[in-house]
Amino acid sequence: MPSAVRAKGRALEASEEAAAPGSSRAARAAERRAAIVEAALEEFIARGFAATRLDDIAKRAGVAKGTIYLHFKDKESMFEELVRIVIVPVVERLTTLPPPTGSVRDLVEAFASNFLKEVANTRRGDLVRLIVAEGPRFPAVADFYYREVVSRGMAGMRALIELGIARGEIQQKNLARFPQILVAPALIAVIWQSLFARHFPLDAQEMLRVHLDLIFGERRTT
Amino acid sequence: MPSAVRAKGRALEASEEAAAPGSSRAARAAERRAAIVEAALEEFIARGFAATRLDDIAKRAGVAKGTIYLHFKDKESMFEELVRIVIVPVVERLTTLPPPTGSVRDLVEAFASNFLKEVANTRRGDLVRLIVAEGPRFPAVADFYYREVVSRGMAGMRALIELGIARGEIQQKNLARFPQILVAPALIAVIWQSLFARHFPLDAQEMLRVHLDLIFGERRTT
DNA sequence: AATATATGACTGACCGGTCAGTCAAAGTCA
DNA sequence: TGACTTTGACTGACCGGTCAGTCATATATT
Known part of the structure; x- marks a missing residue:
């Protein structure tokens, strides 16, 4: 030895x-x-x-x-594997997160702030933009991303929304039909950062908070 | 002759x-x-x-x-001119639209449905995705798009939101600080169509309506 | 005929992918 | 343990196909 x-x-x-x-x-x-x-x-x-x-x-x-x-094997499969390699751990971290505490709003807020930290201002955020960019030409990538991220994310968000509705934290019942609405500003933030940050910096954190106020009603507790 | x-x-x-x-x-x-x-x-x-x-x-x-x-001149400047050529008329059509009628919600709704018709399910929508995709490598394109579309759109939306707040149609005052929130689902719809429509078709029209319900409150009039 | 336009064969830089050769590490033997 | 052999990871020069951009020639217009 x-x-x-x-x-x-x-x-x-x-x-x-x-x-x-x-x-x-x-x-x-x-x-x-x-x-x-x-x-x-x-x-x-x-x-x-x-x-x-x-x-x-x-x-x-x-x-x-x-x-x-x-x-x-080649450039193409390298790209496809790459996406898997980078995304899988992120998904794992993001899905194993939820400690079943407090209000639904707190849950969503925790998730959002985690998303900001883990994705929005990281290389990972750029990767999302890359997938949007190359997706149409790489069905395998788009499929993978849909299966692993989008559909899961939608299911999770929908569950959260339904819980919020059940608990009376969310008024708008139709929201459960379109979990995309809950996530939309987060995606916008990601895209904004890589395209327009130089023109006009965006306070993503604050934007998400305002958006949550819209969904859950204004927050009383500071 | x-x-x-x-x-x-x-x-x-x-x-x-x-x-x-x-x-x-x-x-x-x-x-x-x-x-x-x-x-x-x-x-x-x-x-x-x-x-x-x-x-x-x-x-x-x-x-x-x-x-x-x-x-x-060459491929690159062709691409840049292309974006201008295609976008300018769309912006013109979309900005000269607003006939000063009815409620703010009606205004926004008209705008949204127009957006769906003119952009979301058109080649124009794909162009937006293309700009998101190529923007980082074509600062000229990103700049142009920011100047002509994003900043104008933001200003317009902000004006609408402030009007809505003044008239009491919109509760959430902070919304005026982030007009992006108003537009976010529309952009999501565009991206969704070109990436995930095959997996899960999205009723953009309905999603936008739900989103507006969220902002303006549920609609009474059918 | 003179000029303005359009064509597409051609050029050369560029880049994905290959493979003969190298050498450190693992294995073998005494 | 030290010497000798085998392995296979790694290298980078090279090859062949591709494609942006050019330009001599052909065609249309005045």
Whole structure:
């Protein structure tokens, strides 16, 4: 065992490798894969699918172009996998959240503020815009996003709305038919940030609060 | 004159020219330009900027590729002009609409239904998605869209909201600070149509009505 | 005939994808 | 444990197809 450790140390000194390479081959491979995913996400967001060059992704990931093809079949499937890889953990985090506390409004508010923190002002937000942008040309991506995010989100929101109606917190009964309305401003916020923030910064937090006031009625408690 | 007609007839037979050529040169040039714009719009919407081939635009417009360059400097400026060309008339139509009648709600409702008819289920709607998609890479386009559509739309909506508040039709005073909220579901509808309509058709009309109920209170009059 | 337009074959830069070769790490043996 | 062999991850030069933009030629108009 100590020999293995020493061997690793030697290897590290020998090559001019950067930072903290995981020891085993598998670990290093995983790191590289992660670097590629990270770089690809960045490039795809910045340039869109068609205009992104694999060479640039490789360079940004600190990897040779060929390496990319050890991890992904081709550019297209890389893009599709990418979306899955990035979105799945977000969905998990966002769905395992709800601690069944307090009023429905509090629940929704917690969810909203979490969304702002986790998505709206993150690379993740740009990813949403990217999906909107490329969706029509990548049915697989649109399908996946619908299944994993949209339909789930709708179901969750609808449940929340119905609970709110049952408890008398929400008046407008028809809202349950269109959970999109509840989410719409959040999506607008995401799009606004990446298109118009430079022209006119938007206080998304505040906008969402006003929107919730609209749905639940003005808040008394400060 | 008859000779000219005969000559034209011959030309038409000789080349496999189409349809109804406007008589004057200027007219024919305008027609061609329009055909190119139409074709380019179609292609850009379907494939996005980078993936669109000029050859395809030319073919669809029934024109040689070189002809495109008689009307536009290059692909990029063609795209930018395209957005202007298509959007300007829509803005004009939508801004010259409001006949100063009835309640604010009626005004907004008229505007909404007009939006649905003129934009949501049209190529124009797809254009909005295209702008969202390509905006970050075409600052000129994003700027233009912000100036001509977003800021104007916001101002108009804000005016309407303030009127509604003054007349007591709208309770939530803060709404005037975020006219985006009023518009959000409309944009969602546009995006939904082009991404998820196949999975789950959305009754945009009805959704907008529910949203207005939320803002103005439930409607009594059927 | 002279001019204005339109054409589409052509060019060359560019980029996705490949693959022969390299070398650190894992495996084997004494 | 140290030396020798095998493996396969990684590299990057290269190839071939593609496509924006050009321009000599052809066609229409005056």
